[in-house]
Amino acid sequence: xxxxxxxxxxxxxxxxxxxxxxxxxxxxxxxxxxxxxxxxxxxxxxxxxxxxxxxxxxxxxxxxxxxxxxxxxxxxxxxxxxxxxxxxxxxxxxxxxxxxxxxxxxxxxxx
Amino acid sequence: xxxxxxxxxxxxxxxxxxxxxxxxxxxxxxxxxxxxxxxxxxxxxxxxxxxxxxxxxxxxxxxxxxxxxxxxxxxxxxxxxxxxxxxxxxxxxxxxxxxxxxxxxxxxxxxxx
Numbered sequence: 260x261x262x263x264x265x266x267x268x269x270x271x272x273x274x275x276x277x278x279x280x281x282x283x284x285x286x287x288x289x290x291x292x293x294x295x296x297x298x299x300x301x302x303x304x305x306x307x308x309x310x311x312x313x314x315x316x317x318x319x320x321x322x323x324x325x326x327x328x329x330x331x332x333x334x335x336x337x338x339x340x341x342x343x344x345x346x347x348x349x350x351x352x353x354x355x356x357x358x359x360x361x362x363x364x365x366x367x368x369x370x
Numbered sequence: 371x372x373x374x375x376x377x378x379x380x381x382x383x384x385x386x387x388x389x390x391x392x393x394x395x396x397x398x399x400x401x402x403x404x405x406x407x408x409x410x411x412x413x414x415x416x417x418x419x420x421x422x423x424x425x426x427x428x429x430x431x432x433x434x435x436x437x438x439x440x441x442x443x444x445x446x447x448x449x450x451x452x453x454x455x456x457x458x459x460x461x462x463x464x465x466x467x468x469x470x471x472x473x474x475x476x477x478x479x480x481x482x483x
Contacts, residue, residue, distance in 0.1 A: 302475060302477060305471050308471065310469075348413065352469055355468075356467055356469055357426065357467075358415070359412075360412045362412045
């Protein structure tokens with residue numbers, strides 16, 4: 260089955276700087292890669308996703324890149340703000356279409 | 371409000387108790403899921419239902435018993451749990467089982483004493 264690894268587990272950035280979270284996956288058949296944000300005490304919510312026929316996708320300050328050959332994908336947050344502080348989860352679908360999640364990255368944006 | 375509602379939000383139960391978690395979605399989705407979220411661990415998929423039929427059981431102990439009476443409702447029946455079962459239990463739904471966005475409920479924080 261699919262195995263998703265996520266790094267780093269914690270990330271502290273200064274407000275205004277960029278944050279990058281990286282994930283690797285094992286199933287070469289995976290073709291859908293969403294990113295979820297979970298604020299303290301709240302539900303995970305989708306912030307951006309990418310499919311395997313695309314190498315990069317951007318939505319305002321958030322971008323995701325996908326390298327299918329290397330089987331890794333990354334989340335980039337630019338001009339970070341305090342409200343970006345949360346746990347971010349990457350995920351990848353396995354051959355059956357099931358979402359497998361990474362362990363999460365705790366992002367702390369300090370003023 | 372994302373349209374996925376879970377009750378109760380918090381639950382404390384003894385190891386000999388029987389309780390049920392409830393999930394309801396108003397999004398017209400066909401697939402529903404139970405996930406377990408423990409501290410510092412990935413979200414663990416427990417069960418998947420597609421069109422009311424269970425399609426996945428991720429080696430979950432029998433003390434967890436799911437029920438899906440229709441496409442809008444999902445239950446997780448609990449009995450004789452262990453303290454290590456304490457976690458946040460998240461319900462989610464998606465339009466289809468494959469490669470579509472999952473919408474999560476706010477979860478039930480379960481504590482087994």
